[in-house]
Amino acid sequence: MTETIAVLFIFFILILFGLIFYAQFQKSAFKEKAEELLQKRATETMLKVLFLPELICSERSLTEDNCFELAKVQAVVDGNLLEGGRGVDTEIDQEKRDYYFSIFSYATIKVQQLSVAADENDEPYVLYDHPLPKFTKSEPTFFVVALKEAPDTYHFASLAVTVYS
Amino acid sequence: MKNKKAQMEIIGLVVIVILISLGMLFLVQFSLKEKPDEKAFTRKGLAFSTLSTLLKTTVDCGLGDEQRRELREVLGDCASNSYPGQSADASFTNRCGVEESCAFFTSTASGLLERTLGVWGKHYEFQAQFPARFLSPNSEPFFLSISPNAGGCAERERDSSGLFPQPTESVGIIESVLYVCE
Numbered sequence: 001m002t003e004t005i006a007v008l009f010i011f012f013i014l015i016l017f018g019l020i021f022y023a024q025f026q027k028s029a030f031k032e033k034a035e036e037l038l039q040k041r042a043t044e045t046m047l048k049v050l051f052l053p054e055l056i057c058s059e060r061s062l063t064e065d066n067c068f069e070l071a072k073v074q075a076v077v078d079g080n081l082l083e084g085g086r087g088v089d090t091e092i093d094q095e096k097r098d099y100y101f102s103i104f105s106y107a108t109i110k111v112q113q114l115s116v117a118a119d120e121n122d123e124p125y126v127l128y129d130h131p132l133p134k135f136t137k138s139e140p141t142f143f144v145v146a147l148k149e150a151p152d153t154y155h156f157a158s159l160a161v162t163v164y165s
Numbered sequence: 166m167k168n169k170k171a172q173m174e175i176i177g178l179v180v181i182v183i184l185i186s187l188g189m190l191f192l193v194q195f196s197l198k199e200k201p202d203e204k205a206f207t208r209k210g211l212a213f214s215t216l217s218t219l220l221k222t223t224v225d226c227g228l229g230d231e232q233r234r235e236l237r238e239v240l241g242d243c244a245s246n247s248y249p250g251q252s253a254d255a256s257f258t259n260r261c262g263v264e265e266s267c268a269f270f271t272s273t274a275s276g277l278l279e280r281t282l283g284v285w286g287k288h289y290e291f292q293a294q295f296p297a298r299f300l301s302p303n304s305e306p307f308f309l310s311i312s313p314n315a316g317g318c319a320e321r322e323r324d325s326s327g328l329f330p331q332p333t334e335s336v337g338i339i340e341s342v343l344y345v346c347e
Contacts, residue, residue, distance in 0.1 A: 003171060003174060004174070007174050007177065007178060010178065011178070011181055014181060014182070014185050017185075018185055018188065018189070021189060021192070022192070025192055043207055046207075065214075065217075066213075066214040066217060066218060067218075114277060114280050114281065116272070116273050116276035116277060116280075141207065142211070142281070142285045143210070143211060143214055144211065144214045144215040144218045144219075144281055145214065145218060146217075146218040146221055146222070152223075153223045153233065154218070154221045154222050154223050154235070155222065155223070156218055156219065156222045156277050156281075157218075158280075158281050
């Protein structure tokens with residue numbers, strides 16, 4: 001009888017160790033999965049921005065990859081387009097805000113024109129700025145794009161998309 | 166009889182221990198298994214977009230709009246003047262403003278790559294080469310190679326932009342490639 005109890009005791013101790021180990025493993029796996037999902041969202045948001053008709057270089061029906069028109073970028077920034085416009089908070093503004101939020105969710109999108117000299121640092125164009133309140137993690141993703149300035153003048157620029165969780 | 170029962174119990178215990186050990190080994194192996202590089206796609210796209218943007222960036226080779234050229238033109242000019250056996254009286258400009266084409270391209274490209282890929286913690290390697298059919302067996306195919314001071318992509322897992330062919334007047338098609346690595 002005592003032996004059986006001892007064997008059962010050891011058996012349950014081992015089961016307990018196994019459960020603890022599995023719980024630890026699941027905890028880290030869950031963390032990794034959350035990071036993976038955030039990275040995936042960052043990449044998806046980056047792709048959405050790269051092909052956004054409001055920004056992409058286009059002529060007639062042809063579009064140019066990895067290229068934004070400077071005039072469009074300036075118009076988006078000046079009109080605060082992706083954030084629902086400026087001025088009176090009308091219903092249309094709210095609709096626009098909801099529309100772009102459904103595309104980008106909590107994110108920050110910036111484009112910065114770069115020159116060779118590091119001291120000639122242009123201010124970045126902030127296209128969309130919706131950080132998650134009290135976010136715990138942010139995932140920045142970078143890309144290089146051309147900023148097209150008519151007529152056929154291209155500037156070297158960086159695109160930074162940050163997503164939050 | 167009692168002795169046999171004790172032996173059976175020990176065997177049962179051993180079986181349980183073996184099963185749990187196997188389970189743990191399986192879990193450890195599963196957790197240590199290398200995951201495919203999820204950033205590889207982004208890195209490849211980054212290499213492609215960086216090189217395509219770099220080559221079409223407009224630079225000012227002097228004062229006025231007539232002096233504005235795409236960097237690819239400067240690179241083509243550099244290739245024409247770097248080709249082995251190129252005569253001194255060549256009709257190529259070999260200039261971007263007061264600077265020689267190759268020097269101008271190197272300083273401009275290095276500056277822009279360092280301000281983007283360098284700042285983002287990526288290593289990179291830019292190479293421009295002559296077409297193989299133009300070269301003698303012993304000659305060096307690369308006429309221009311740019312990598313950061315911290316080191317290029319040798320012995321690292323790298324992603325390529327793919328070859329960017331570019332026609333030139335004198336040496337035919339030259340090819341550029343950009344490698345990006347972590």
